[in-house]
Amino acid sequence: MIKSLIKKFLIITMVPFLACAEEASEPWKLTEVATDGQTVTLSDNSVYEILPQDRSVVARWGTIPGREHTVEVVNSRNVNRDYPIDITNKVTGETVHARLPEVEIEAPTTEAPSEENDGE
Secondary structure, three states: OHHHHHHHHHHEEEEEEEEOOOOOOOEEEEEOOOOOOOOOEEOOEEEEEHHHHHHHHHHHHHHHHHHOOEEEEEEOOOOOOOOOOOOOOOOOOOOEEEEEOOOOOOOOOOOOOOOOOOOO
């Protein structure tokens, strides 16, 4: 559980800095595409949620066999503030809009003080 929380913390705190770069210093590789195109995972283990209208494009990226997809991740210049990141596939030339998915951090559980029954 601690490892999971640390991983989530690192993703939340570090990935936005990577996404804010105008250009990636080293191209990222697309390592996983959800079947429905809802999310992509990059070689740095970052996960991005794709704008619903762009998911069919991303779903195709995962179906091109034998191709290693290199992507560029930059701040979007589009007006959709809900998906502020552009991911451009350097193989196909297609750009989609994305965002970091909202990650729920598990709060530690605390037990309420137990009330003892005085036998009343």
